[in-house]
Amino acid sequence: MMYAKRLDHLPPYLFARIDAMKAEKRAEGVDVIDLGVGDPDLPTPEYIVDALCEAARDPATHHYPDYTGMLDYRKAVAVWYKKRFNVDLDPVTEVLALIGSKEGIAHVPEAFVNPGDIVLATDPGYPVYKTSTLFAEGELYNMPLREENGFLPVFDDIPSDVAKKAKLMFLGYPNNPTGAVAPREFFEEVVDFARDNEIVVVHDNAYSEVCFDGYKPLSFLEVDGAMDVGIEMHSLSKTYNMTGWRIGMACGNADVIAGLGRVKTNVDSGAFDAIQRASIVALTGPQDCVDDACRIYQERRDVLVNGLRELGFEITAPKATFYVWLKVDDSMKFAAKMLNEAGIVVTPGVGFGENGEGYVRFAITRSIERIKEALERMRGLDFETS
């Protein structure tokens, strides 16, 4: 079959290869501990599932949904943003329902990037920033995330001709894969840089509710001027263990929202109304389930981080996200050793971009018992750490 050239330009999908290796190990009878997947192991809270079941039985939800989302869903998003971040959003013009935030990230370059335009994206980063840029025939400029800069991009390092030609910027804090968080001053810098260079900012905030030690992540939209330069992609996936439901939201600048909306009108027909109704229940109901999940992740994080330290690794405990980003010599070799010698799946950092080399990502989306078992198995390996 002759595929279109754009498929040849896609980076090799490392995660598919890891899945194949994992399946192979399982077929050999290995009890694989999968710390690779960024998908909560905990179920969606029952009252949200009940709301979906009830809504799905109402034939009114069986038709094509509104392209932009139900007004009541968009209102619930606005109320949640106000309560959580003290951000004011007009539900009609500044909120758009998404079929998961991945969908919004995948479509947004179509609205703002002409062939050859530059898109700035963090590296390492969520792989969809790059692939969506490639699909829009934009030119990618990687903003490296380095430990010495707190895994934040340094705008002074971006050549001014690149900055001038850039149309769009992707970034997201709390960050996948590094687990880093961004201070308010950094978001202020983003606004200044975007304003000076007329760049549309797409901030990806999927992990704002997965946080520890009393730390509360910000919304990019909290910062003065952010509403003028960009939007924030958010989602119920990580907050309410709803990754399979495919529901999210784009919030912020009305013109950017309108551009993304125009693309979406032509490629999808909205999110299932029953899912939107259940999402209203999630966003406006009691939020204890969110606190409970954070407590569980924090306990797992502590077990993993302390265990890795006991094994001789130097590691920073993340303040948010369910990822632990560990410095290693060679990310592919480390991940292969973990799988082949201990039956543990971790994700090589290079899968998130060239600047992810030298790290692996652990996802704490498994029980304490499994994390302890993984550490026990690691005790038997020779990592040559000092």
Ligand SMILES: *Cc1c(COP(=O)(O)O)cnc(C)c1O
């Ligand atoms: C999980 C994730 C998303 C996408 O989540 P959806 O399920 O599509 O809403 C977006 N960005 C990052 C960084 C993620 O880790």
